[in-house]
Amino acid sequence: MDLSSALASPSPSYGKAVEAYKKAVTLATAAATYTVLARTMARELLPDEVRDTVRRAASAVRDHILPRRMQRRVKTIHIAQIDDDGIPNRFYSDARAYLGTRVDPHAVDELCLAVHGARWRLSMVPGDTITDVFEGVEFKWTTTRSRRRRGGGDDSDSDSDDESHHEPGSLVLCFDAEHTDLALEKYVPFITATVGEERLRQCAIQIVMNTGSFWHGITHHHPATFDTLAMDPEMKRSLVADLDRFLGRRDYYRRIGKAWKRGYLLYGPPGTGKSSLVAAMANYLRFKLYDLDLSEVQSNSTLQRLLLGMDNRSILVIEDIDCCFTAKSSKEKSDDAGSDSDSDKGPPATEGVTLSGLLNFIDGLWSTSGEQRIIVFTTNYKERLDPALLRPGRMDMHVYMGYCGWDAFKTLARNYFLIDDHPLFPEIQALLAEVEVTPAAVSERLLRSDDAGVALQEVVEFLQEQDKKPQGEASRDGK
Numbered sequence: 100m101d102l103s104s105a106l107a108s109p110s111p112s113y114g115k116a117v118e119a120y121k122k123a124v125t126l127a128t129a130a131a132t133y134t135v136l137a138r139t140m141a142r143e144l145l146p147d148e149v150r151d152t153v154r155r156a157a158s159a160v161r162d163h164i165l166p167r168r169m170q171r172r173v174k175t176i177h178i179a180q181i182d183d184d185g186i187p188n189r190f191y192s193d194a195r196a197y198l199g200t201r202v203d204p205h206a207v208d209e210l211c212l213a214v215h216g217a218r219w220r221l222s223m224v225p226g227d228t229i230t231d232v233f234e235g236v237e238f239k240w241t242t243t244r245s246r247r248r249r250g251g252g253d254d255s256d257s258d259s260d261d262e263s264h265h266e267p268g269s270l271v272l273c274f275d276a277e278h279t280d281l282a283l284e285k286y287v288p289f290i291t292a293t294v295g296e297e298r299l300r301q302c303a304i305q306i307v308m309n310t311g312s313f314w315h316g317i318t319h320h321h322p323a324t325f326d327t328l329a330m331d332p333e334m335k336r337s338l339v340a341d342l343d344r345f346l347g348r349r350d351y352y353r354r355i356g357k358a359w360k361r362g363y364l365l366y367g368p369p370g371t372g373k374s375s376l377v378a379a380m381a382n383y384l385r386f387k388l389y390d391l392d393l394s395e396v397q398s399n400s401t402l403q404r405l406l407l408g409m410d411n412r413s414i415l416v417i418e419d420i421d422c423c424f425t426a427k428s429s430k431e432k433s434d435d436a437g438s439d440s441d442s443d444k445g446p447p448a449t450e451g452v453t454l455s456g457l458l459n460f461i462d463g464l465w466s467t468s469g470e471q472r473i474i475v476f477t478t479n480y481k482e483r484l485d486p487a488l489l490r491p492g493r494m495d496m497h498v499y500m501g502y503c504g505w506d507a508f509k510t511l512a513r514n515y516f517l518i519d520d521h522p523l524f525p526e527i528q529a530l531l532a533e534v535e536v537t538p539a540a541v542s543e544r545l546l547r548s549d550d551a552g553v554a555l556q557e558v559v560e561f562l563q564e565q566d567k568k569p570q571g572e573a574s575r576d577g578k
């Protein structure tokens with residue numbers, strides 16, 4: 100019987116075989132579908148810890164039922180402190196720092212302790228092993244002993260020999276070979292990112308200032324943070340949320356084809372905390388702060404050179420932006436007047452920095468030549484600003500820093516005396532509703548004594564004085 104006729108008139112046994120085959124295919128398809136479905140559901144519905152437990156249980160069952168030869172292959176990765184070219188291996192120090200956070204001082208008999216300034220760090224003793232679990236997979240780490248060696252190359256335990264030197268240490272990472280992709284594509288980047296974030300959190304921010312066309316930096320720990328900043332709580336919340344959104348939006352900015360930058364205009368009377376807010380932003384984001392003094396900049400081209408020399412993950416701040424260009428405008432006017440009478444002298448030696456030059460450059464080349472850039476302008480007089488700066492879309496967020504309200508006062512009292520309540524608080528609250536005083540002026544009174552009662556009494560008297568004064572005079576003196 101040829102194939103076509105067999106198909107046209109199948110024999111009974113052939114029909115059974117086809118039926119059995121169909122059933123098997125249906126069952127296999129269903130099983131595969133359920134497996135995929137179950138995996139997807141597990142991914143979406145089960146909390147991480149439950150998923151990890153299920154994964155561990157599954158691998159325990161597999162270990163139990165699979166023949167020994169089919170059981171797990173162990174992948175081993177060696178991480179040397181110094182690589183073959185003699186260059187320190189960055190991942191070695193990242194992994195050491197990361198493992199330090201995984202050492203449980205209660206679970207091990209021996210561990211290392213290092214103190215740097217006010218910080219202390221634990222780490223594994225050489226030769227020790229710890230197991231870390233990432234996405235439910237076990238990663239076993241072992242540190243190798245770094246021994247002292249004599250100049251001749253023999254191992255030595257002597258600590259007191261000038262000729263001896265340390266043999267670089269190394270780490271050994273072992274895991275089930277089937278998780279190699281997870282290890283290299285997720286676990287290693289996770290360690291690097293975790294340690295990077297921690298380092299950023301701990302290091303002081305760098306403030307960079309300009310002299311002429313050069314930046315020079317100082318490393319400075321400015322104490323201002325969002326916790327210590329006395330400002331309207333709602334405004335603080337939305338500003339922090341805005342910064343968080345900005346940080347995580349690389350793909351978003353790429354997708355909409357815009358530069359990854361954000362602009363903030365901080366305005367309000369002197370002494371209300373605009374400079375402190377800039378420092379708090381830098382501390383929060385761990386960004387480098389570039390404090391640009393425009394009076395030092397002689398021309399748009401110098402300005403461009405300075406701006407192009409900035410790093411990514413930075414904040415450019417120009418304080419009192421209203422003054423910068425008012426002064427320049429009058430200079431420009433006098434240059435213009437001078438050039439009328441002296442036209443044969445050619446262009447002036449310095450062409451001067453203009454607001455339009457600054458804005459055009461910031462919107463153009465500066466934005467597209469870097470990533471994660473923030474620009475902040477501050478002013479005491481928003482009403483004096485050039486409308487070009489206030490145009491919608493120019494500065495993404497306008498933040499008003501106002502006089503000291505009740506919430507702001509409570510933040511200051513907590514900063515200085517760690518208190519949330521005091522018998523003088525109701526009187527202070529009532530007075531603050533009547534007078535306009537700056538947080539700087541209140542801070543100054545709070546600093547006058549270490550005794551909360553005495554300092555708060557100073558504040559009450561100061562507020563009462565301001566309350567007696569005519570309105571305009573009071574807010575002037577309240578600064």
Ligand SMILES: Nc1ncnc2c1ncn2[C@@H]1O[C@H](COP(=O)(O)OP(=O)(O)OP(=O)(O)O)[C@@H](O)[C@H]1O
Nearest residue numbers: 327328329330369370371372373374375538539542
């Ligand atoms: N909102 C605030 N929260 C906490 N401290 C503040 C605040 N405002 C002012 N201070 C205190 O007053 C000092 C001066 O404030 P800051 O320089 O930040 O004000 P500013 O608005 O930038 O003033 P200016 O406009 O004169 O530059 C700060 O170092 C800080 O001690």
